[in-house]
Amino acid sequence: MPRTREIGVYVHVPFCVKKCYYCAFNTAPHDDEAMRRYVSAVRSEIAIAARAGWASDVAVASVFFGGGTPSLLHPDDLAGILASLGRAFVVAPDAEITIECNPESVTRPKFEAYRASGVTRVSLGVQSLDDAILLTLGRLHGSTGARRAFEAARAAGCDNVSVDLMYGLPDQDGAAWRRTVGAVLDWRPDHLSPYGLSLDAGSVWGSTEVPGLPPEDTVVEQYWTLAREARARGYDHYEISNYARPGFRSRHNLGYWRRGEYLAFGPGACGFLGDVRWGNAKPVARYCGEIEAGRLPIETFERLDTGQALAERLILGLRTSDGVPREWLAARLEGDRRLAERVASWRAAGWLLDERDRVRLTEAGFLVSDALFVDLL
Numbered sequence: 001m002p003r004t005r006e007i008g009v010y011v012h013v014p015f016c017v018k019k020c021y022y023c024a025f026n027t028a029p030h031d032d033e034a035m036r037r038y039v040s041a042v043r044s045e046i047a048i049a050a051r052a053g054w055a056s057d058v059a060v061a062s063v064f065f066g067g068g069t070p071s072l073l074h075p076d077d078l079a080g081i082l083a084s085l086g087r088a089f090v091v092a093p094d095a096e097i098t099i100e101c102n103p104e105s106v107t108r109p110k111f112e113a114y115r116a117s118g119v120t121r122v123s124l125g126v127q128s129l130d131d132a133i134l135l136t137l138g139r140l141h142g143s144t145g146a147r148r149a150f151e152a153a154r155a156a157g158c159d160n161v162s163v164d165l166m167y168g169l170p171d172q173d174g175a176a177w178r179r180t181v182g183a184v185l186d187w188r189p190d191h192l193s194p195y196g197l198s199l200d201a202g203s204v205w206g207s208t209e210v211p212g213l214p215p216e217d218t219v220v221e222q223y224w225t226l227a228r229e230a231r232a233r234g235y236d237h238y239e240i241s242n243y244a245r246p247g248f249r250s251r252h253n254l255g256y257w258r259r260g261e262y263l264a265f266g267p268g269a270c271g272f273l274g275d276v277r278w279g280n281a282k283p284v285a286r287y288c289g290e291i292e293a294g295r296l297p298i299e300t301f302e303r304l305d306t307g308q309a310l311a312e313r314l315i316l317g318l319r320t321s322d323g324v325p326r327e328w329l330a331a332r333l334e335g336d337r338r339l340a341e342r343v344a345s346w347r348a349a350g351w352l353l354d355e356r357d358r359v360r361l362t363e364a365g366f367l368v369s370d371a372l373f374v375d376l377l
């Protein structure tokens, strides 16, 4: 049962034409037959979820198509999935509906068709504007294709476009990163999501030697380059890895960081309702098979206890520039001397800041947040 009346919806579209070397997401090779079966299964999964007694009591405030490569979806299939959602739940008239797109799989007519289906926001996987680096990453697009895709989105009327970038990449020195940052900021995207490379288990690079990785001080300088340039151009660094022009924060992702509830559909998709987190079967064939047999494809299930819920609220809250309520944090630290000392040391180091009735990480705190959050678990 949901705790709240407003929920988000995540739809995982797992297909990719080619696996990027750094990627550990749940992906599957793109093929038309698998896509057809998947679309049918997702629509059925949504219909099964709609049978829950509470389904008519909630409103969907945001929908996020993530991947994989959601822009491999034919616009008719995207429209079909959104129609299924609209039949199953009340979708708020002003819902934010985002689709992640890769530059090589979009055109102006495709963006126009997505918009006609209800898409309000595009997240474009640019990663870099250095052709040699894009090749090293295993991406299928070049810098020209990335710029054309952005222009196609604008020409199609997309007025909320986010750009994903990566730093800390092999053979990416400070100058190469500055060129990418400067050029992308010149496009005037509404939102930016820059990620430092991490060599995750499950990726090709997670199990091999990756030559040419920059030293840590270069990666730190790359973080600050973007932080400075984005601020100078009016972007708000509102979450560790996210910047937005005023009014363009990602509503769907803010829901995650505020511990909002969300349904999840598709292979490997993870949802959160009440005090329960769950995850679907990851392999596409197994996911589809479960649904075709009339069963929900849930394979992992975790009920959070009070301590876990509090730690989550603290960590997720501190990911954003809104931070957490000061009084709430003070109450949380009472009786936990170890944590109180940690938090005091973060303040002394300049990583934590009191601002009116909130406590939040500074930009220097964002940079070391992974290490800080380990202390909170």
Ligand code: SF4
Pocket (backbone or CB within 6 Å): 015, 016, 018, 019, 020, 023, 024, 025, 027, 067, 068, 069, 102, 125
């Ligand atoms: S990074 Fe994106 S496009 Fe590349 S394999 Fe992973 S999900 Fe697919």
